[in-house]
Amino acid sequence: MASNTQFAISLHVLTILAKSGDGLVKSEYIAKSVNTNAVVIRRLICNLQSADLVLSQKGATGGFRLAKHADKILLSDVYKAVVPGDAFALHRQKPSQKCPVGKNIESVLCHLQKVIDRAIDEKLVDYSLADVLESVETGQPITDLSAAA
């Protein structure tokens, strides 16, 4: 179980921004919707800004908005921006180098990580934030392209 909620919260935040168009949205408003603290939201949006997905404006009339149109923001971009690690974790302790399996298993696992990461990326590249917004607004499930084919 991945305990990291950042991808989920990011999509929530971005959907709100997408819905708000060019208008600036305050962290306090977003926090209310997400049901958490405004600092958590600002901290998260920091990552989204580094990935050029969101812009901010400081000061009394400040807030956040998308850096580009929602159909130009792919879920694979979001995933890469906020999910740092890999699909599964490797050994905490280095395996015994005396055992022929322990000696070589790490590189195999490392390669497998990349295979899975690529599979996730190739799937998420098919969806944009605009798809998510549409799904949220219509209540219809997001189009599953693999099932459609």
Add this chain to the structure above:
Amino acid sequence: MASNTQFAISLHVLTILAKSGDGLVKSEYIAKSVNTNAVVIRRLICNLQSADLVLSQKGATGGFRLAKHADKILLSDVYKAVVPGDAFALHRQKPSQKCPVGKNIESVLCHLQKVIDRAIDEKLVDYSLADVLESVETGQPITDLSAAA
């Protein structure tokens, strides 16, 4: 990151069992190779037994062995056996039901989870434990079928 190493350790354990053929392997031996405690191994193998991947024998001459041949054990089976949750976590706190986005985002995220889980499963079904064992023994990277195609 307190993330789950169970998939990685499971493949390590299963590879050792595959390499040992019909012979029984003790948890103490496996623990040495994985560089951890024998109880951790036994605890993990419990899950693998529930998934019909491993058999055990109690008593003085006991130990563990595979329940079927290594090329019949798919990595998707292993993943499902030991990775309980989903690819990413949902909100800890329920989003505000007053906000139109908060009200509907959960079902969209839930659906996305399934999409990603399916992508992982469809990728891992292409690899068997025999592939992992071969890769460990030859030192050659595991065949990447997506790249080959």
Add this chain to the structure above:
DNA sequence: CCATTTGTAACAAGGATAGTTACAGATGGA
């Protein structure tokens, strides 16, 4: 019998994530 091994419960330790408080810096408007 008995040494040895699995199966399992119970608890401790470590690490990651989110929540909270506090405050500096920016900014638009009165």
Add this chain to the structure above:
DNA sequence: TCCATCTGTAACTATCCTTGTTACAAATGG
């Protein structure tokens, strides 16, 4: 110019998850 308001960020706490460890019952072959 002053000030209310918002972002940016650091520091700390609380909580949860995973792993490591100890302990012991149950099984089993010799």
